[in-house]
Amino acid sequence: MALKVKVCGLKEPARIEQAAALGAAYVGLVFYPPSPRYVDPARARELVLHVPAGVETVGVLVDATDAEIDAILQTVPLDILQLHGYETPERVEAIALRSGCRVMKAIRVEEAADLEQVPAYIEAADMILFDAKPPRDAGWPGGHGLPFDWRLLRGLGLGKPWALAGGLHAGNLETAVTLTGAPIIDVSSGVEAKPGVKDPEKLEAFFAAVRRIADRAAP
Numbered sequence: 001m002a003l004k005v006k007v008c009g010l011k012e013p014a015r016i017e018q019a020a021a022l023g024a025a026y027v028g029l030v031f032y033p034p035s036p037r038y039v040d041p042a043r044a045r046e047l048v049l050h051v052p053a054g055v056e057t058v059g060v061l062v063d064a065t066d067a068e069i070d071a072i073l074q075t076v077p078l079d080i081l082q083l084h085g086y087e088t089p090e091r092v093e094a095i096a097l098r099s100g101c102r103v104m105k106a107i108r109v110e111e112a113a114d115l116e117q118v119p120a121y122i123e124a125a126d127m128i129l130f131d132a133k134p135p136r137d138a139g140w141p142g143g144h145g146l147p148f149d150w151r152l153l154r155g156l157g158l159g160k161p162w163a164l165a166g167g168l169h170a171g172n173l174e175t176a177v178t179l180t181g182a183p184i185i186d187v188s189s190g191v192e193a194k195p196g197v198k199d200p201e202k203l204e205a206f207f208a209a210v211r212r213i214a215d216r217a218a219p
């Protein structure tokens with residue numbers, strides 16, 4: 001199966017179009033004001049006009065209330081809601097039912113014990129995203145360019161679509177995918193010039209690395 005790519009934290013139409021042209025399956029928009037990648041719903045509505053058919057738009061939320069989610073969805077059409085806070089399995093299920101969107105639950109990983117919570121989310125979420133645990137004093141919980149010990153995911157049999165995130169870049173992608181067998185990869189900082197500013201050349205290099213992996217996997 002082809003490796004799917006999510007590019008997260010996009011803020012510029014040109015970078016959305018570039019990511020899509022390079023083969024991104026998902027583009028992520030961050031709806032969490034403290035993040036340098038934050039886009040407000042009005043801006044997001046303009047951005048999604050640049051997402052071509054066949055590419056899915058993911059809205060990244062952090063412990064959002066129903067009112068906040070309703071306000072976003074009334075303004076911006078989203079395919080998937082990525083829940084990147086401390087949402088419980090019950091909350092994930094409730095958000096999926098209420099929103100009508102698919103939901104992807106982010107799991108913060110630092111050690112094996114962090115994976116014990118995963119079974120509780122399998123029924124509730126449509127997809128699982130494994131990301132590095134953020135630094136303790138970080139003002140937002142994702143997009144810190146930090147990898148975790150990928151060996152923790154070895155042999156993972158979820159029976160559900162899942163994505164690997166955390167510190168991926170063109171130079172470490174092959175090792176990460178080989179160790180984890182991830183079917184979907186999620187990148188943000190690794191294709192940025194600085195937080196919140198995507199770099200066209202790093203995007204090119206990242207997708208070149210994706211193509212190399214695909215070429216090696218081809219019979």
Ligand SMILES: O=C(O)c1ccccc1NCC(=O)[C@H](O)[C@H](O)COP(=O)(O)O
Pocket residue numbers: 007008009028030032035036037038060061062084131140141142143144145146147165166167168186187188189190
């Ligand atoms: O990226 C953000 O600023 C962000 C803010 C709040 C919640 C989640 C956020 N990012 C989530 C993502 O899906 C990132 O792509 C993921 O954390 C990987 O980021 P990176 O390690 O920088 O590649």
